[in-house]
């Protein structure tokens with residue numbers, strides 16, 4: 001890709017995208033401009049990645065063809081509306097903010113602006129992210145392909161209609177938190193059984209990763225994969241019985257309902 005790419009804000013998620021772009025060779029460091037309000041942060045990013053530091057968000061907007069807005073949701077609209085007039089006519093703005101709709105972004109940036117709303121997740125930091133991509137009507141097929149390629153450089157990415165954004169937040173954006181809780185709980189139980197803690201985290205995390213890989217790679221129904229583990233009168237079915245008794249599925253579904261409801265509330269401002 002020969003386009004210039006900009007970042008306004010570059011914390012956890014910004015760095016995941018920046019790192020993915022560079023590691024995959026999709027962009028060279030000299031094609032990338034980054035602004036954050038703390039000059040020391042910019043200097044650190046320049047040192048670590050060799051990218052260009054920008055002195056202001058305006059400079060990023062004026063320079064880049066694709067601009068990632070990677071600031072917190074509560075300041076996204078303000079940050080973008082302050083610099084709306086600095087973008088080039090053909091620039092594409094990509095937002096990663098949870099709960100900020102395409103309509104709110106267009107109100108901040110102008111209704112003639114090409115915009116793509118995305119929802120990545122933190123496993124992007126280890127090249128195993130999952131990102132939804134929702135373009136507005138002005139974004140071209142080339143814009144969508146370019147942004148899909150960027151997010152696919154550190155995981156998977158799919159185009160998703162905006163009305164599905166709340167389930168995306170529930171099943172992907174926020175989901176790593178619940179999986180980490182599950183890993184922590186499994187490790188606690190292993191420690192209870194006498195296993196050293198570090199070893200317990202390794203076993204629990206590898207079990208989760210391997211199970212996820214089986215779902216993705218075998219194409220088998222998760223229930224069938226569960227049945228493959230449950231020997232008749234064996235150990236696993238005992239655990240499954242207790243998980244059912246304690247309402248694991250219902251707890252997960254209700255937790256995600258709360259997550260999706262909050263996502264919907266945030267979108268309404």
Ligand SMILES: NC(=O)C1=CN([C@@H]2O[C@H](COP(=O)(O)OP(=O)(O)OC[C@H]3O[C@@H](n4cnc5c(N)ncnc54)[C@H](O)[C@@H]3O)[C@@H](O)[C@H]2O)C=CC1
Pocket residue numbers: 008009010011012013014035036037038041057070071072073075079096097098119120121122173
């Ligand atoms: N952390 C997560 O799991 C996910 C986060 N997101 C979204 O990513 C966005 C960023 O989140 P994180 O990277 O976790 O936050 P972060 O706090 O790590 O990074 C925010 C960045 O914005 C910069 N910043 C603060 N004020 C600024 C301003 N006025 N102008 C320009 N830059 C400014 C900060 O210096 C920092 O570099 C949020 O909108 C969030 O909704 C999306 C999916 C998952």
Ligand SMILES: O=C(O)[C@@H]1CCC=N1
Pocket residue numbers: 098169173174
């Ligand atoms: O909790 C949040 O608001 C963000 C959105 C997705 C993951 N973290």
